[in-house]
Amino acid sequence: MKKYQVTISFEMGEDFNELIPPHRTYINFLINKEIIDQYVVSIDSQQVWITLNAGDAAEVEKILEKSPLARYWSYQIYELFVWDGQHYRLPAVQPN
Secondary structure, eight states: OOOEEEEEOOOTTTHHHHHHHHHHHHHHHHHTTTTTTEEEEEEETTEEEEEEEEEEEEHHHHHHTSSGGGGGGGEEEEEOSOOOOOGGGGGOOOOO
């Protein structure tokens, strides 16, 4: 599996708010299946950032297209080369 970063721009349409609950159900499903690592939304900038695991970019597109909100999105998919952060490190040793 490869890691991908997806940057999504969206515009809120008429029924956008009604589609949020089924969209969240889908996102939660993907998080529980360990397909999505991180899901971040900014209402101010109307952007979403998703880090996910997939075989290739075409698989990422198939995953994105299943969201109830997909028709409001334009997005870019980037394959990641390095993935690092605090949550991926061993805890600091604290002597007694």
